[in-house]
Amino acid sequence: MSQSNGFVSFDLLFAALPVILMLAHMLTVAEMASETGESILQSKETPGKLATIADYIVKRGAVERSSQGTGFLGTASYRPNVIDEAELGRIDKKLIMEWMELDSLEISWEKGEGNCIYRLVLLEGEVKKLYVCGE
C-alpha cells in the first residue's frame, strides 16, 4: 500500500512540473507583452503632443506680429508660418513640458533626441524646417 502511494505522488509531481514551468513562462511573457504595449501606446501619444505644440508655435507662439491701437489691449495681427527668432527664444519650454506632461522638449532648426516632428516655416524669407522634439 505505502509503495503504491509513493508511486502516485511521483506521478503527480512529474505531471505538475511542466504545468508550473508553463505558468511561470506565461507570467514572464505576459509582463513583457504588457511593457511593450505600454511603451508603444506612449510612442503613439508623444507625437500627438509634439504636433499640438508645433501647431501653437507655428500659428501663434513664435510668429511675427504687429500691434495696432490700444483699445482692448490693442489688436495684434499674427503671421502664421513666419517665424520671429526673438519670439522663438521667448517660448517657455518648461511650462509647456508641464502642461503636456513631457519629460523633455527641444525646439530648434536641427533634429534633436527622442521623438521629433517638424513643420515648414519661413525665416527671413527662407523655407526652413522647425523641429519639435521630446519624450
Added chain:
Amino acid sequence: MKTIEALISLMLLLSFTSASLLSAPAYPSQLQKQQLAEDIWRIAYLKGCFNQSVPSINAENEMESCLNPLVAEIETQTGLGIAFSPQEAAGQELPDENAVVLRKTIVINGIPKESILHVG
C-alpha cells in the same frame, strides 16, 4: 490537466497576439501630413505665388513659374511628394495614394478657381 495546459497555451497566444497587433505609428502620420500640406500652401501664398497684381493671360504660367522652384526646394528638404493641380507644378516624386489632398480657392483674372494640393 490537459484543460489547464490548453488554457495556459491560449493565454500565451493572446499575449503574443496583443503585443504584435500594437504596432508603432508610421511617420509622418496623416495628421502631420495634413499640417505639412497646410504649411506648404501657406508658404506658397506668402511667397506670392497666388498673388496677381494685374490681369494677365499668362497668369497660370506665372503661378507655375513661382510654384515649381518652391516645390523642388521643399521636396529636397522633406522628401515629400508634392503636386499642385490644375497648375502643373510638381516635384520629381509624385504623391502616393495615401497623399493628403487640400482644396483651396484662388482668384485668377478675377475669377475664383479651385486649386488642389497633393502631399504624400
